[in-house]
Amino acid sequence: MADYIHRQVIVKGVAMIVRALMIDSAHAATSIRWLATTMLCLLILFGAARTCAAQPAPWFPDAPTFTHYDWSGTPCTGCETLVARASWRRMAELAGVPEVRFRLAPDETQGPAYAVAPDIVVLSRAALELKSCQLAFLVGHEIVHIAQRHFDEDAIALSVLSGKPAHWTALGEAALQLTDGDFGLALRVAHLWQAQEAEADWLGTLLAATCGCDVEAGALAWLRQDEASGGGLAAAHASHRERVQQIEAYADMARRLSARAGD
Ligand SMILES: [Zn+2]
Numbered sequence: 389m390a391d392y393i394h395r396q397v398i399v400k401g402v403a404m405i406v407r408a409l410m411i412d413s414a415h416a417a418t419s420i421r422w423l424a425t426t427m428l429c430l431l432i433l434f435g436a437a438r439t440c441a442a443q444p445a446p447w448f449p450d451a452p453t454f455t456h457y458d459w460s461g462t463p464c465t466g467c468e469t470l471v472a473r474a475s476w477r478r479m480a481e482l483a484g485v486p487e488v489r490f491r492l493a494p495d496e497t498q499g500p501a502y503a504v505a506p507d508i509v510v511l512s513r514a515a516l517e518l519k520s521c522q523l524a525f526l527v528g529h530e531i532v533h534i535a536q537r538h539f540d541e542d543a544i545a546l547s548v549l550s551g552k553p554a555h556w557t558a559l560g561e562a563a564l565q566l567t568d569g570d571f572g573l574a575l576r577v578a579h580l581w582q583a584q585e586a587e588a589d590w591l592g593t594l595l596a597a598t599c600g601c602d603v604e605a606g607a608l609a610w611l612r613q614d615e616a617s618g619g620g621l622a623a624a625h626a627s628h629r630e631r632v633q634q635i636e637a638y639a640d641m642a643r644r645l646s647a648r649a650g651d
Pocket of ligand 1: 585
């Protein structure tokens with residue numbers, strides 16, 4: 389009898405284990421199928437997100453590889469947060485710097501638009517009143533300064549032209565202050581500033597064109613308002629008249645880009 393009971397217990401135990409294994413196998417198979425489906429969905433979503441994320445424009449220059457200075461202490465005194473318009477965001481993405489932030493200037497003293505290193509575009513209230521394509525040109529111009537890291541380029545050039553040893557400072561502002569009271573140094577670096585401004589005009593015009601802005605209604609209309617403005621000895625910007633001439637030289641390319649944007 390004890391033997392019989394013992395055998396029955398063993399048979400029942402084995403049956404329970406087999407049943408449990410069968411249930412677990414079914415659960416395991418279900419879990420694997422669920423996991424595989426989830427992974428597949430995640431991969432599809434990830435791929436779609438990558439496809440939808442705007443890529444830098446193929447014609448926009450690669451990001452520079454020279455030294456990054458520390459700009460963390462650079463103030464944007466009195467600036468207020470500004471909600472970016474869709475076209476500004478798109479231009480930042482096309483330039484490969486989607487992280488650009490936008491701020492409202494406290495006043496007009498620094499002009500309608502300027503960039504604060506390393507990643508802020510500041511616009512004045514007057515700039516926000518401009519027609520959208522004129523404003524797009526100004527924003528595109530400042531985005532180019534950020535994307536091409538003109539601040540870092542200036543810091544390097546000023547350090548070299550001042551005869552400073554390599555890595556004498558990691559602070560970008562310290563390097564820029566080398567021009568304080570040194571007109572000769574400003575004169576020597578002015579050719580670089582003007583090249584940077586020409587690059588910002590050129591690529592900024594193309595960024596605005598890619599967002600559907602006509603070059604006549606945007607860059608050229610804005611610069612022609614006051615053609616005598618800008619220029620001068622050791623000035624960063626050429627005169628507006630010269631900038632118009634430079635932009636007109638490649639206006640056809642901008643027109644073709646803005647025509648394609650409307651397709
Ligand atoms: Zn500029």
